[in-house]
Ligand SMILES: CC(C)[C@H](C(=O)O)[C@@H](O)C(=O)O
């Protein structure tokens with residue numbers, strides 16, 4: 111694995127195309143990655159990993175220790191989407207997707223929400239929307255700590271335990287402050303529910319107050335998660351950086367995607383900022399079996415995830431150019447002649463803008 | 466306490482006006498209640514309970530056993546809003562509001578979301594929005610089961626435990642099915658996150674499947690909570706009845722309020738359907754200290770909560786007339802001359818429509 115964030119001359123990429131539209135969008139994401147790096151001398155090598163519903167049905171495996179060890183050797187992972195209705199709920203989520211996030215210590219789940227010029231929002235008056243959600247990725251109710259007793263009887267009790275540590279909260283909060291400090295507005299909003307989830311909530315609140323001392327030029331405010339959904343509807347331009355826990359981040363980023371044009375455009379990075387393991391980049395959307403294999407999926411979310419990947423590996427120029435290509439493409443969608451393009455056509459046109 | 470849902474000839478009401486705008490909106494809610502029952506022979510008697518921030522500062526008390534015992538004697542409770550920034554977060558929420566919901570076994574938190582004709586939604590194309598959220602009220606992460614160790618040190622661990630029982634889930638799911646069966650569309654959507662919160666989620670899912678057998682004419686579907694926030698943004702008219710847990714219900718009902726005109730209009734009932742204790746009706750909004758005492762608050766959410774109260778006590782005609790008065794008032798707001806009305810003026814005009 112390449113260490114450090116300086117620009118490396120090669121990218122050794124693990125590719126988990128996954129299920130459904132995952133394979134279609136990843137193909138275009140890789141084409142755009144190549145185009146973005148053409149002429150830079152940076153060499154991309156890819157290794158495909160067969161993970162997801164197909165593999166599960168064939169072998170019963172979700173992610174073996176050997177898979178995990180092999181994945182660890184790469185510079186980064188590009189994931190399309192995993193999942194299929196034929197697999198029982200939770201199997202691939204817990205056994206593959208979340209296992210990767212936890213095992214590779216992806217404690218930052220980075221999800222930008224930007225309403226690109228020309229993109230229609232379902233909000234009547236969205237204003238300028240450009241914020242980023244820093245969602246904690248390795249704690250909260252996602253830890254898998256819970257269970258059920260007397261399962262299936264009238265006396266069943268099922269619990270889910272949200273686990274939050276000073277160690278885990280502090281590192282993601284510090285990352286979020288650094289992110290905010292690097293942005294023009296320098297504003298950080300903590301979202302939680304500390305009036306009800308008092309223990310976890312107060313840990314988050316105290317941590318934000320404490321870390322704020324290291325970033326005195328960042329302003330902060332606080333919203334309960336319920337109120338945050340209101341402001342995402344009525345005044346999303348108020349947000350700059352949001353830091354929140356794993357579950358609230360899951361909820362808010364889907365809402366954020368909805369108001370900025372849909373999950374067809376929403377990118378995400380599962381980031382290990384300490385670089386002790388490869389980070390993983392994936393569109394927020396799922397495998398969408400209903401439209402799989404038809405070339406209907408919009409690869410833009412994957413392409414924007416590739417931009418996050420490039421950023422993470424220090425190829426910031428290439429990252430900016432990928433974003434600019436997407437921006438130009440989206441602007442043309444709104445002003446140019448109406449065209450229904452296939453997944454491959456969108457990918458090809460994005461790549462063409464980069465050559 | 467009056468038993469049964471047949472129309473009683475008197476209502477013995479406990480009133481918790483509370484803090485901030487709570488007192489202002491409750492005054493109007495009571496005026497509308499009187500107007501709605503004028504001529505019906507139903508006599509309303511009210512008893513004020515001094516609960517909330519004021520009482521807490523004066524005595525250190527949130528809700529004493531004596532308060533609770535006294536409240537139990539009433540037919541219903543009307544609550545304005547409690548809370549003030551001067552009270553530490555969680556004290557009044559856990560010590561008063563949630564204590565009431567839990568002690569009085571308000572296992573149904575009923576929150577209708579309707580976009581009244583003429584009301585402007587922040588959504589560009591909301592369609593016809595008319596659904597009701599049946600939020601569980603006595604379980605989930607709201608149980609107060611959690612804690613922290615090594616608090617305030619770098620080794621702090623804070624947990625929050627979501628507790629879900631077959632008993633608790635089944636009764637609220639059955640209520641939601643009955644609600645759906647009584648509506649024209651007869652559709653019930655379960656919202657949870659069973660791909661991650663597998664234990665609680667599967668209990669909810671199995672319960673919905675099982676209870677569906679008692680309501681064969683009700684159709685059902687399932688959404689993960691993150692996807693639900695998307696559909697609330699892009700296609701809210703798809704919803705008829707939503708049943709969900711305490712925390713997801715908290716989040717979704719604020720978003721639902723936002724898309725249907727704001728929390729100034731959002732009503733709620735904390736209902737004990739078994740009538741073993743009085744139910745409590747309250748607007749979804751809080752005490753809004755920033756606008757308190759200025760007559761700026763919209764009492765409509767409280768008035769619609771009064772309609773839910775009337776419904777619960779069997780005065781369905783009066784309930785419908787209150788809703789009709791609100792509907793007419795809201796329609797006039799959109800077509801009549803622009804007027805800024807005070808809290809009292811809105812209340813007065815609503816009452817006048819009922820006389
Ligand atoms: C598939 C699921 C486990 C996942 C999550 O809840 O994190 C998804 O919703 C996401 O947001 O990436």
Ligand SMILES: CC(C)[C@H](C(=O)O)[C@@H](O)C(=O)O
Pocket residue numbers: 305306336558562563715749
């Ligand atoms: C004030 C708070 C405890 C409460 C809740 O979370 O239930 C409120 O947000 C609500 O929705 O009634």
